[in-house]
Structure formats: structure tokens, C-alpha cells
Amino acid sequence: MNQMNTEEPGVSAAVTLRGLRKTFGEVTAVDDVDLEIRDGEFFAMLGPSGSGKTTVLRMIAGFETPTSGEVRLGDRVVTKLPPFERDVNTVFQDYALFPHMNVLANVEYGLKxxxxxKKERRERALQALRSVRLEGFDGRRPGQLSGGQRQRVALARALVNRPKVLLLDEPLGALDLKLREEMQVELKAIQREVGITFLFVTHDQEEALTMSDRVAVFNAGRIEQVGTPAEVYEKPASAFVAGFVGTSNLIEGEAAQSILGRPGVYSVRPEKLRVETDLDAKLPEGEHSATGTVAEVVYAGAATRFVVDLDAGGRLVALQQNLQSSSMDVLKLREARVRLVWRREHEFAIPGPT
Amino acid sequence: MSTIATPGGPVRRLAGLLYRRPYLRLAGLLSAPLLWLVVAYLGALAALFAAAFWTTDVFTGEVVRQFNLGNFQELWSQGVYRTITLRSVGVAVAVTVVDGVIAFPMAFYMAKIASPRAQRWLVIAVLTPLWASYLVKAYAWRVMFSGTGVLNWVLDPFGIHGPGYGLPATVVTLAYLWLPYMILPLYAGLERLPNSLLDASGDLGARTFRTVIWPVAFPAVIAGSIFTFSLSLGDYITVKIVGGKSQLIGNVVYDNVGAANNLPFAAAVATIPVAVMVIYLVAVRRTGALDNL
Amino acid sequence: MRPTRLALVAVAAVSLLAAGCGGKSGGSHHGGTDAAGFTPPKIAALSSLGQGEGQVNLVSWAGYVEDGSNNKALDWVHPFEQQTGCKVNNKVAGTSDEMLSLMKTGQYDAVSASGDASLRLIASGTVAPVNTSLVPNYADIFPDLKNKPWNSVDGKMYGIPHGRGANTLMYRTDKVNPAPDSWSVVFDPNSPYKGHITAYDSPIYIADAALYLSATQPALGIKDPYALDQKQFDAAVNLLKEQKKIVGEYWSDATKTQQSFKSGDTLLGTTWQVIANGLMGEKAPVQTVLPKEGATGWSDTWMVAAKAQHPNCAYKWFDWVVSPKVNAQIAESWGEAPANSKACALTADKKFCDTYHAADAPYWTKVHYWNTPIAQCLDGRKDVTCVDYSKWTQAWTQIKG
Structure with a gap:
């Protein structure tokens, strides 16, 4: 979170998209996207499948030509250039390693x-393999490697070309949970080492929030919000962002009127909610509350999730750390009457129609 | 529940037995095809080789089951058999090359460019000719290659005259007949080639065909060529229909079986294509094409 | 795993290929013993005709035993069954060799054998002599089909002849001028029709060349085109090697040669009358001629098995197929000259017998019916060995090159 959302003078853009559109027949995959990605940034494009994020990535890489609009890399307009004439390289979701070449040949391919x-090529390739911690694997075939190792080879193959921007398409999607968490950390480390712009596509909000400096949330071919993970998470610009990044927890319509005393749509994150069983206790200054009935209790080890049907209408999810309570205690709360309490600064008005 | 718990009839007991004895399961699965392979294929092949060393008694017409190298000496000493063998191999190679050149772009389009819907239709379109009779197709080409046929009608305005009946017509007709056998393995092979591999290659450089598509598709090309090559090498009907006055190995075998009743000699001749195929497969192995399968 | 799979596919492909090449199992005979010298096993002919046995098992060429299942208009089996009570079970054979091996199984009563199979059947004792007095219609059969080398031994008939045909010379009347009267137009290296000549694609075609040589090179002393000593044989083979240079294509099936003549790719060459008729029916300008050197041809004979289980029904069948009406029907549908002289009055096409020269005895003297060449010269020569059919086959391979 070392970057802020505001434009900082002096930081040049690595990638600039202007009015980017892409249609496939009748379907509009990408609709009027404007975006600026700064030099050295770790940038995530987050969205559900079919939201257009991968198509944007492919247009930056050069695998698709935009229907209209412009792609700029640095100061260069590359909209119509083939992939190999752009200063970017891609790491593919399925890694796309050449099965008939060994690891070294794969990594050397772009240089070749x-x-x-030959000498420089070999040196740079081995250096790239070192940087992804794959020394000694150069003679193996991709088929003899594990998923995580293939992922690193793909990374080395792209990095060895020293691109200005590295594009990663769901880079961790094919790995299992544990490996994914390891690689998240490692990708960050590698990015810091090589110091180039990483632009990655993911549908996993947690991944986007953990790894990136800034996130663009895509929906139906458009960007809903661009911001740091904290901004996107805590101040969602739309109901969609609120729902997609975390649990939505909306208070709207009559419920908003009766609980908050004003109309509109508001979002409160589950972990900001406190579950209280004493309905009549005095409410501290600067807090809001709502009463309701617990519909469901989900015990998840470190925390417990309460689904509460509000008396005023609507439903909220509250996440409570299991600081003292055991599973037996929390499970007893099913169908109990509770009060949800939160600080006012944690409720955010969501602009626009829901 | 009770019905499941009850040890049922013989079928259920057999199923249980098979479940507990994997070897029995495997034997049940493979014994019939293995028997078929050993008896029908290998047995026939062995009988063929054995017969090649026998002779036919000229007086009685009976096959004399006595080891004798006469047939092979005849094959070796008579230049005509070498000529025919070279011609047959030449035709098979030409057919394979023509099929490869035509099939590759077609298979590539089917596997990588066409929409899934179009893909289905194209596969059907490629397969459809296989439902038509071999003879009908060969005769259709005969009509086209005729001096007054479609081919000359198309070529005449350009001042070119078609080749008429002969080896070129044979190659064209065989290439047509066996084209699906080249397209389908290629299509299957190219379909397995991930699109991302093409993207990756485009991302890293521009020599996609030579360095990525071709090496990955090569085993499929070999698989297809085994079909087109062996089918062409064994064919004797097409050359009879459009080959004018030429003959191939298959015709020699046919003449010796059908007309002359000299089965041992026919068997000896028939070992030629078998030997050629073995050499071909060994050569293919040496290129390493089979390692990447 | 995958290389194994490919290897399996490869083995299968090779095996298929091998099966395709050597698949047809032979094991039947050819050759036999020579007509002039051998004594067939003593087998008595049927002395008197008894009751029909209720069925008869036949081996025949396609088109000789029709029960209306192929073409509703062609049915001479059902009337026979109604008349005699003999149910007909027929097995169609593709080659003379197949006929031979089928007959040797002993399961069949009668066979329609061609000249290249009949002697072998007689010599091996597979068929019995025929008591022609038990076949009333035999009396009406053209005399020049009786007691011939391919259907009799020592004046004893071994079968009932039922049809014959000649391999004539066909030409396009609009392109071939003057009308040919000699095979020289297809053998002369300077033939003006070079590249448009066709020849029959079979080793037996060597006999056509030998026949031509017997007229043009009397010094070779060829008397019988199926009995060639080495010198005569070499001459015929050389002639054919020369001929290959002017041949456009060889033919072996009717459709192919018809199409060729019609399109004009072929202008002249050897043919069967039935092929010519088909073309004339389509108004193609073709004509056939029996050249002055004569021609090769065929004559088929119904023979009865020595161990026939249903001899009475077989005899009834013989009489039936050479009865005037049925003989006419078979001959017309098959495209050959009938054997029964009275059949000519009963053909649907009144000119049929003229077209096929059925009663034209001088015509048939110039026709040399197919026979199987064997080492013992068929023309009776004892001082030389003749070239047998397997050598003919290998020579045919050499000729085509």
C-alpha cells in the first residue's frame, strides 16, 4: 500500500488505455475502458469471469486487436503492433511452456x-532461472515439473526478455491453496527485485488485495473502480464492488431509513459488526445498531460468521473473532435475538443505483 | 438398504469377485482383443511369411510346403520387381506429401480458427466421403481425368492438357481417397495444442510454425503419414482404374493370387510392403518423433 | 503409454496392409494334366434318371442362376423349382480357382465351369461324365460345342455346354478409318491410334498376342495359343512389350472400358460383345469385328460332381438351362451366344443370335476358347515343354513393367 490513488506528478505511465473497446460479433467484451498503470506498479485487474479483464490483458499483450481505442506502452502507441514488437511479455494461466523443449530452451526461446x-543467452537464461529459484532444473522437460515449478519457468521465460511490463493471466489459478499462498509472497518479492511493472488478471479478490499496489475492478466490460486495496475494500464505489470484493452487507431502502435515519444504499463490512446479545444496553457515541434474529451460525475456526435477519428488513453478515467463545457457545446463538453494532465511519454510502 | 446388503444373484457375485481380483478383471478385459490380435493379425502375418518360402507345384497346382528361397531369388533377380517397388514407394511418398500439404492448413483451420459449431460441421464434412464407396470415388476421378473430362475442360483455356490416365492420376486419386486419414490425426493433434502456446510463441518471437506448431504437431503428421503411406502402398484398385497401363506392388500380388494361383510367390511379393513399412517406422523412430508423444 | 499406443496403431496398419495383400487364401488347383495324354479316373455316368431328390446345390458364375432377387425380370430358378420340385441352392464363385476348391469340398452337385477349369475338374476326378441321353435338350446344342477338348475326354462328354462368347475387336466408327479387319491395328508399333489402344489386363491376354503371331509369323509354328513353348512364348511376350508403348490403358472391368470408349480416351481394342451392346445402347459410335486372325473366347459347361448327392436334380437342371426358352433368357441377360440352336427363335431381341453369331459355325472356328496353359503342351506336342500359367502371370508383370 505504498501507492496512493491520487495522481502523483513525476510518475510516468507504463500502460495507458484510452477508450478501449472490443466486440466479438454481437457481444461487447470490453466497453470504453480508460486506465493508467504506473511504472513499477503491481497492478491487479479483478473481476468475475466474462467481465473483460482478460480481454484487456490480451489487447495489451497484442493477442487481440481493439475494435476501437488506443493502447500505449510508455509513450509508444502499440494498438496495431504484433505481440513480439511490444515491450511486454506474458505469463499464461496454463503456463504454455513448449512441451518439446527443455526448461533452458524454453527460457532461451525469446532471446534466440x-x-x-549464445553465450549471453545462456547466461541470462540461467540468471532468470536463478531469480525464480530454479537452479539445476534447466535440463528437464516441462512434463517432468510440478505446477509451481512450471509457473516459475513461465515466469523466467518472460522475465529473461526484460520487458517493460510483465502481464500475468491468472498466474496462480492452477495451483493449490498452499502453493498459491507461497507464490503470492514470492511473486511480490520477484517484482521488487526486478523492479518492472506487473499487471495481473485474477478473479480472486483476496489475491488481488494481498498482492497488488492498486486494483481495477471489472464488471461487464467496464471498470467499476480503480484504487488501492484498502480503498476498494473499505470504500466500494458501487454495489457491485462491495459485493465482489468481500461480502456485500448492504443496508438499503426502508431499512436504511429506519436504522440510519436517511435513504440510500450503505455498506458495512462483516468484520466491522459487533454481535451483542444484550439488546437494551446503551449505545456508545458514534455507533449505529440494528436488531434482528440469527438465521445461521457458521463456525470457521478462527472466527464465526453470523447471518442475521434484520427486523427492519434485509440481512447482514457479521464476522466475529473467536476470542473466548467456543463452537458450543456460538452455536447456541442460532435463532437468538441479537443486536448488531458498528461505528458510523465504517458505513459507506454507495453511489448510483443498486 | 436391505436389497443392497443381500448378496445377490450370480451377476452380483461375479462383480464382487472381479472387484476383489484385479488380475481377473484385466484378463476379462484383454483376452478377447489379445486373442484377436495374436491369431488374426500376427497369425496371418506369420502364415504369410511362412508361405513366402514355399512353392507351388507347377503340375498339380498344390502348394509344396518345403523351405525354399526361390521366390525371393526371383524377386531379387528380376529387375521388374525392383522397378515396381520403387514406383510404389514413390507413389506412396507422393500421396503422403500431397495429403500432408493439403491437410495441414485444413486441420489447422478446423482445430484453431473455426468456431466450435463450424468445427463440428467440418469434421462431419471430412468424414462424409468415407461413407461413399471407394469404387464410386475412384470412378468419379476416372471420369474427371478423361480426355474429355472436367479436368481438361478447366485446363484447356490455359493451354494446358491434363495428365490423362497414369501415375499422376493415381497419386491424385489416392491423395483424395486417403485425405481424411491425414486430416483427422492432424486435427486431433493440433486441437491438443493449447492456444496459449501459439500466443506464447507470438509473444516471444515470430517463428511460430517452425519452432512450435511443427514440432508439436509432428507426431500427428507421422501418425497420418503411416495411414496414407501404408494405404497407398497396398492399393491396387485405384491404379487399375486411373493408372492407365501402370502397376504397383498390390497388382503383382493380386495377379499372383487371383489369376495365377501362385500363393507362395504372392506372399513373397507381399513381404515387400511389410518390409518397407518396417523400415519406415524404424526411420520415424530414429527422428525421435515418437519420443514427444 | 503413448508410444505404445502409436506402435499398436502401426502394427495394426501394417497387419491390415498385409492382410489386404495376401488375404485371399488360395490352396486350390490349377494345371491338372494334359488333354492329349491323361486318363481321367474311371467314373460311371448316371445310367438312368430317377426321382428328383428335392434339392440341388450349384456353383456358378454370377448371372447364370437367377431367381429374380437381383432383377425381377430375370428368374429361371422358381419355374424350375415348381416344375421339378428341386429346390436350388446356389453359390456364386468369383474365379475358376474358387470354383475348383468349392467343388472339391464335395458339398455341391454341379458347376458352370469355364475352359480354364473344366480339364482340371475332369483330371482330378471331381466331376463325372454326363450321360447326354438323359438330357433331352442336348440334341439341339450346336454341334461345334460337342466333344471339344475342354469338355470331353475320348469322346465322352463331361458336361453340357450352355453358352460362349468371343473377345472381339471393338473400335470407334467415327475415329477409326478404315474399319479394321486385323489385330495389326493394336499390335503395330506405328499404329495411328497410338495412346488410344486398350488391352485386356490379364495374363491370358498373352494368348491374343500368340494368336496374332500364329497368323503373322507362321515360322514360329503356333498351333494353339494356349500351348506355347519357350520360344513361342518369348515372341508373344516381346510383342506385348512393344504393344505397351502404344497402349493407352489396360482394362479388366466392363464399366471402365465402356466409359473409356464413350469418352474417346480409347478408340479401339479387345472387348466382349456385352460391353459393345451396352455402348451401342447408349448410342456410342462403336462397332465390333472378328479380325481375320481369329480371336480368343470362352465356352462354359455345366458339369456334375462325381460324388453328387442330388444327381437327378442336377440332370434336371442341366436340361432346364439348355432348354430353348431358358437358354435364350440366360444368354440374353448375360451377353453370350446360346448353346441351344432353338434358343435363337425365342430371344426377346430377334436379332440377338445374329449379333452374337450364335449359329455362325465358321465364325466360331476362328475363336480359340480360353484354356489353362500347363507344362504338358495342350496341342499334343511331346518333344517340348510348354510354359505354364504361373510363368504367364510373371511374364504379364514383366510386360506391364
């Missing part, structure tokens, strides 16, 4: 095509 001398 660019006619880099």
Missing part, C-alpha cells in the same frame, strides 16, 4: 528469436 548471442 531476437538473435542474442
Amino acid at each position: 528469436v531476437k538473435k542474442v548471442g
